[in-house]
Amino acid sequence: MTTVDAPATTPVVEARAVVVDYHSRGHHTRALDQVSLSVEPGETVGLIGESGSGKSTLARTLLGLVPPTAGEVRYRDRDVYALGATARHRLLGRDTAMVFQDPRSSLNPRLSVGAVVRDPLHVQRIGDREAQRVAVAELLESVGLPAALARRPVRALSGGQLQRVALARALAVEPSLIVADEPTSALDVSVQAQILNLLRQIRSTRNLALLVVSHDMRVIRFLADRTAVMYQGRVVEEGPTEEVYTAPRHDYTKTLLAAAPVLHRG
Ligand SMILES: Nc1ncnc2c1ncn2[C@@H]1O[C@H](COP(=O)(O)OP(=O)(O)OP(=O)(O)O)[C@@H](O)[C@H]1O
Ligand SMILES: [Mg+2]
Numbered sequence: 001m002t003t004v005d006a007p008a009t010t011p012v013v014e015a016r017a018v019v020v021d022y023h024s025r026g027h028h029t030r031a032l033d034q035v036s037l038s039v040e041p042g043e044t045v046g047l048i049g050e051s052g053s054g055k056s057t058l059a060r061t062l063l064g065l066v067p068p069t070a071g072e073v074r075y076r077d078r079d080v081y082a083l084g085a086t087a088r089h090r091l092l093g094r095d096t097a098m099v100f101q102d103p104r105s106s107l108n109p110r111l112s113v114g115a116v117v118r119d120p121l122h123v124q125r126i127g128d129r130e131a132q133r134v135a136v137a138e139l140l141e142s143v144g145l146p147a148a149l150a151r152r153p154v155r156a157l158s159g160g161q162l163q164r165v166a167l168a169r170a171l172a173v174e175p176s177l178i179v180a181d182e183p184t185s186a187l188d189v190s191v192q193a194q195i196l197n198l199l200r201q202i203r204s205t206r207n208l209a210l211l212v213v214s215h216d217m218r219v220i221r222f223l224a225d226r227t228a229v230m231y232q233g234r235v236v237e238e239g240p241t242e243e244v245y246t247a248p249r250h251d252y253t254k255t256l257l258a259a260a261p262v263l264h265r266g
Contacts, residue, residue, distance in 0.1 A: 010077050011038035012177045012209045013096075018071035020057050027221050031057040031122030033233040034071070039177065044203050044210040046241060048217060048256065053230040055213045059179045062211065064092040076176075094124055097170035101182035103162035107154050113140070113165050114150030120172040121125040139168040143198060160191035167198065171206070178202075196222050217260040221245050229253045 003187050019186040031054045039045045039062075047055050060066045062073060064080050073080040075095075080088055098118070107116050108249035115135045121127060127135060137147035143164040149157070157165065163183065183199065184192040198225060203210050212223050220227055220241065227244040229237040229252065237250040248254045 005158050009040055011040050011074070012076060013211075014038040014074045015058065015062060016072045016074065018058070018061060018068045020054075020061055020066055020075060021069045029066045030233055032061065035230075035233070035235055036236055037062075037228055037238070039209045039211055041176065041209055042207050042217070043226065044212065044224045046220030046227040047211060047213045047230060048215065048220050048227060049230030050215060050256070052232045055215075055230055056181055058230070059098070059181050059213050060212060063096055063098055063179055064088045093120075094173055095175055096177045096179070097173065097175045098158060099163075099180040099183050102186040103159065103166045105188075107162060107166060107169075109153070109155035111151065111154055113145075113152050113154060113157065116154060116165060117150070117172060120169060124173055126173065135172065136168075139171055140165075142171065143168045143202075158191075159187050160194060163187060163191075163195050164198065167195075167202065171202070174206075175208060177209045177211070179211045179213070182215070183212065183232050184219060185214065185216065199223055217245065217257060229256065 015035050015037045017036045018032050019030065022029045035054070035058055037045070037058070047058065049055050057066060061068055064073070067081050075092060078091070080092070083091065094101045097116060114136050117139055118132050121132045121135060127233055138149055139145050139147055145161060145164050145168070147162070154162065154165070180199065184195050187195060196219065198211070199210070203223070210223070212220060214220050224241045227239065227241045229244065229250065231252040237248065237253050244253060245257065248257055
């Protein structure tokens with residue numbers, strides 16, 4: 001009798017041998033070179049590497065925003081770039097969200113906080129006006145902000161408050177996947193810890209997959225179950241975070257860790 005292996009879970013998102021070339025003003029850059037990476041349901045994956053190594057490009061490619069030159073991106077086992085742009089954005093817009101480095105440049109300063117958080121619900125036509133108002137209040141409270149903040153203009157908030165607003169907005173569609181690209185590197189050190197704790201709380205209380213991009217190993221070690229190390233457009237090392245951190249195999253990872261400030265636990 002043959003034994004049948006238990007079926008592996010389907011990744012939320014998966015890059016298979018992805019290549020991305022940029023062409024601008026006669027200049028050619030291979031930003032991603034045969035990158036394969038998957039994020040499983042409920043898993044937090046950290047993506048680390050120096051500036052220009054391709055982290056943001058990979059994050060954007062996984063979210064359907066940068067078509068690969070070669071290779072494939074699968075979202076819940078569907079070939080994302082085989083879909084037309086409209087179908088692709090419909091598929092991913094309902095189920096994924098992105099949080100950017102600097103909330104001051106990613107959120108419109110003229111809008112109210114409520115309008116910013118409500119926007120994805122409006123775009124995806126989730127709930128009527130009153131249901132959306134209630135949802136916005138709950139979302140703000142879930143990221144540690146008072147619901148009354150909904151009436152304030154974005155420009156009146158601090159950087160830390162704004163990154164909480166960005167997270168509330170990301171959570172609005174109850175996504176299966178959030179990609180956070182350097183979510184704390186534009187913030188004051190004291191506020192960074194608060195946002196990292198909030199991300200960890202979100203990760204453990206909601207059943208969502210998280211891809212965290214950072215050049216800071218401390219951020220990745222604090223948050224990620226699994227870590228992928230990028231260098232010059234390639235994933236050069238990948239494994240459980242503690243293994244990568246305590247027993248790096250690739251020379252580049254060793255260099256990265258040697259250059260990193262000591263992590264203070266707790
Ligand atoms: N829109 C673009 N047009 C042309 N080249 C680009 C574009 N975006 C990125 N690149 C190039 O692709 C490479 C990878 O860039 P990417 O932004 O993905 O790196 P990164 O790891 O996110 O860096 P950082 O830590 O500075 O954010 C770099 O050489 C960059 O200059
Ligand atoms: Mg980047």
